Amino acid sequence: MFGEDDGMLTVDGVRIDEIVQKTGTPVYVTSYGKLMENLRAYKSAFPNQRLLYAVKANYNLAILKIIQKEGFGADVFSMGELYLALLAGFKPESILFNGNSKSDEEILAGIRAGVKFSVDSLDELYTISDMAIKEGKEVEIAFRVNPDVSPETHPKIATGLKKSKFGIPWEQTVEAYRIAYELPNVIPKGIHCHIGSQILSASPFIEAINRLFDVSAEIQKIGIELEFMDIGGGLGIDYEGTGSLSKEDFSKEILSVFEKRRDEINPELELWLEPGRSIVGDTTVLITRVNSVKRAYKNFVAVDAGFNTLIRPAMYNAYHRVSVANKLNRKNEEVYTIAGPICESGDILAEDRKLPVVEKGDLIAVYDAGAYGFVMSSQYNGRPRCAEVLAKDGEFYIIREREDIADIVGKQKIPELLF
Ligand code: LLP
Numbered sequence: 001m002f003g004e005d006d007g008m009l010t011v012d013g014v015r016i017d018e019i020v021q022k023t024g025t026p027v028y029v030t031s032y033g034k035l036m037e038n039l040r041a042y043k044s045a046f047p048n049q050r051l052l053y054a055v056k057a058n059y060n061l062a063i064l065k066i067i068q069k070e071g072f073g074a075d076v077f078s079m080g081e082l083y084l085a086l087l088a089g090f091k092p093e094s095i096l097f098n099g100n101s102k103s104d105e106e107i108l109a110g111i112r113a114g115v116k117f118s119v120d121s122l123d124e125l126y127t128i129s130d131m132a133i134k135e136g137k138e139v140e141i142a143f144r145v146n147p148d149v150s151p152e153t154h155p156k157i158a159t160g161l162k163k164s165k166f167g168i169p170w171e172q173t174v175e176a177y178r179i180a181y182e183l184p185n186v187i188p189k190g191i192h193c194h195i196g197s198q199i200l201s202a203s204p205f206i207e208a209i210n211r212l213f214d215v216s217a218e219i220q221k222i223g224i225e226l227e228f229m230d231i232g233g234g235l236g237i238d239y240e241g242t243g244s245l246s247k248e249d250f251s252k253e254i255l256s257v258f259e260k261r262r263d264e265i266n267p268e269l270e271l272w273l274e275p276g277r278s279i280v281g282d283t284t285v286l287i288t289r290v291n292s293v294k295r296a297y298k299n300f301v302a303v304d305a306g307f308n309t310l311i312r313p314a315m316y317n318a319y320h321r322v323s324v325a326n327k328l329n330r331k332n333e334e335v336y337t338i339a340g341p342i343c344e345s346g347d348i349l350a351e352d353r354k355l356p357v358v359e360k361g362d363l364i365a366v367y368d369a370g371a372y373g374f375v376m377s378s379q380y381n382g383r384p385r386c387a388e389v390l391a392k393d394g395e396f397y398i399i400r401e402r403e404d405i406a407d408i409v410g411k412q413k414i415p416e417l418l419f
Contacts, residue, residue, distance in 0.1 A: 001033040002285070007329035009285070009365055013394035016287055016325050016363060023387040024402060025289040025363070026305035028374050030063065032392035034283040038247075039070040042275065045251035050272040052096055054233045055081045057276030057371040058284075062390050062399040064088035067279065075233070075274040079106045082113060096230070096274070098144070098194075100166050107131055116140045118192045118230070120167060125180055132185035141180065142190030142230060145173050147211040151196040151204040151234065154316045160195030160208060167193065170211060174218045181222050188224050190272070191216055194232025197277060200244055202253035205231060209254065213261045226265055229258070230272035237281040239319050239368050247278065277371035284370030286310055287325060288349075290362045291341070299336045301358050306340020306347040308380045310366060310373050314346045322350045325365040330356035338364060342381050374400070379408050 003010040008017055011031045019029055042051055052073040055064065059081060065088045068074075073094030074085040085095055092114040099106070100120040104127060110117060111131055119125050119141050132139045146167030149160050159166045168176050173191075180188045195208050209231060216226055231254070238244035255271070262269045288305035312318035322338060324330070332354040340347040349366060358364075377385050384403035389396050 001031055001037075004328045007327055009323070009325035009328055009363075011285065011396075012391035014391040014396045016285075016365070019389055019391070019396055020287060020289070020363065022396075023389060023398060025287055026303075026309050026386040027287050027402075028284050028369060028386065028388045029287060029396075030060075030280075030284040030370060030388070030390050030399075032066070032390055035063065035066055035280065036070075038279050038283065039067060039072070041247045042279065043070070045247040046255075046271075046273065050094075050228070050270055052094070052230075052272060052274045053279055054274045054276030055085055056375065058280040058373070059084045059375055060388050060399050061088055062397070063280065064090075075276075076115075079103075079109050082106075082109060082115065086113060096142075096192075096272075098192075098274075100144075104131070108135075111135050111137055111139055116142070116189070118142050118144045119180075120144050122168075122176060122179065125176070125183065125186065129183040129186045138185050138187055140187050140189045142188070142192040142228070143168050143173060143176050143180070144192045144194070145170050145212060145215065147193050147195065147208045149195055149204050149207045149211065151199040152201070153196050153198050153236070154318075156316055157197040158195070159197075160193060160204075170215060173215050174222070177219045177224055178222050181224055188219075189226065190228035190230055191219070191226055192230040192232065192272075194274065195234060197234050198236040199234045200236040202245065202250055205234070205250075205254055206257050209257055210261070213264060216265045220265060226269060228270040228272050229265075230274065233274040233276050233278075235275055235278040237278055237368060237371075239321070241321055279371075281371035282368050284368075284373060285325075286366040286369040286373060288364050288366065290358060290360055290364060292360055293336075293358050298352070299334060299358075301336045301338045301364065302341065303338055303349065303364050304341055305349065305366070305386070306342040306381075307344075308340070308342055308378050308383050309386055310349065310369055311376045311378075312369075312372060313349050314344075315376075320350060320369065321367040322353055322355070323365050323367075324356050324358055325363040327356040327362065333357055338366075341383070379403075382408055384408060 095115040144167040288303040307314035387402040388400035
């Protein structure tokens with residue numbers, strides 16, 4: 001939980017200045033308390049549904065472990081994510097392997113691990129069947145269906161539109177299930193979609209659910225008994241501090257439709273969800289130090305985190321609230337633009353924000369950085385990736401060491417002939 005001690009930002013009772021003294025900056029700091037609050041809110045909003053955490057949002061092992069211990073399953077999108085989920089203790093039967101471009105190696109790893117698959121194309125289906133035969137295994141699958149619905153979100157994160165690369169076009173879905181029904185060693189058990197991310201209203205989800213039910217009725221006629229309907233992730237969070245759809249209200253709206261239509265298919269049909277951002281997004285602040293303040297065309301505050309550390313503002317024009325973490329008890333007086341250290345004009349974390357007077361050495365907190373933060377960071381401009389910290393009950397734990405220059409150089413080689 002975020003608080004204040006004499007003007008200094010605290011996370012679960014730990015002062016930020018104590019953390020940065022140990023780790024340096026930039027550093028991602030996660031609140032255990034906030035994470036538990038989100039997990040419990042999901043469990044109470046969806047008590048009888050299956051919740052698979054979308055590992056891509058934040059795959060720090062300590063965070064995965066907390067989520068796994070709360071009884072969540074995992075949605076993974078690569079062999080790396082599969083490995084991380086298994087390492088954190090998720091049981092294979094609670095893992096769904098998603099992805100629109102799984103390599104043969106990834107498919108084999110998933111089959112050997114015994115996870116379920118969300119299948120994105122017929123090519124993938126045939127590969128799974130062939131490999132499952134060779135491995136002597138039966139693989140439970142769902143197809144990812146493209147329901148062609150339009151969520152109101154950033155175009156780069158809308159994934160359920162007809163023109164999107166994801167899923168089987170919904171007009172071709174019944175035929176895909178017919179083929180799967182007849183193929184050996186694959187067992188169609190569910191139907192899946194994911195329409196996008198940072199969605200702030202239940203209506204596009206409801207549209208997608210209705211589409212899935214329409215198609216499911218046709219699938220049942222083939223003789224397939226569907227056991228689950230997975231409606232993906234996508235519930236947004238309140239980046240702007242203006243309020244958003246709560247997990248509870250989201251659940252009420254979704255469940256009222258799902259429960260009304262479930263009997264058409266199977267009274268035991270399970271609803272699955274794959275939340276990522278709405279579990280980890282608001283649990284974490286990115287702390288970055290001010291290297292200089294310059295009064296130019298604008299008041300530029302140059303900090304040590306840029307789009308190499310948090311890419312969301314540069315990539316999606318995303319808004320993240322910021323504060324001067326060591327001056328929380330001062331009045332906002334001047335308008336500043338927070339710029340990163342990368343050699344590109346687009347490297348701006350926050351634009352035109354009214355803050356207390358900022359000076360060299362201050363600490364800037366960038367809020368809601370727990371989802372698609374560290375996991376999307378890079379070493380661009382030869383900058384090692386930063387540390388991650390977990391704060392809990394007045395103590396803090398380094399859950400990822402800061403990289404150093406060796407991590408940039410490590411895998412590189414200069415061929416002999418160049419010397
Ligand atoms: N399931 C599937 C199949 C997904 O592709 C995603 C996210 C999720 C679940 C989780 O969605 P969430 O609950 O987190 O919205 N980097 C972007 C977001 C990309 C989302 C990709 N897929 C951002 O920073 O906004």
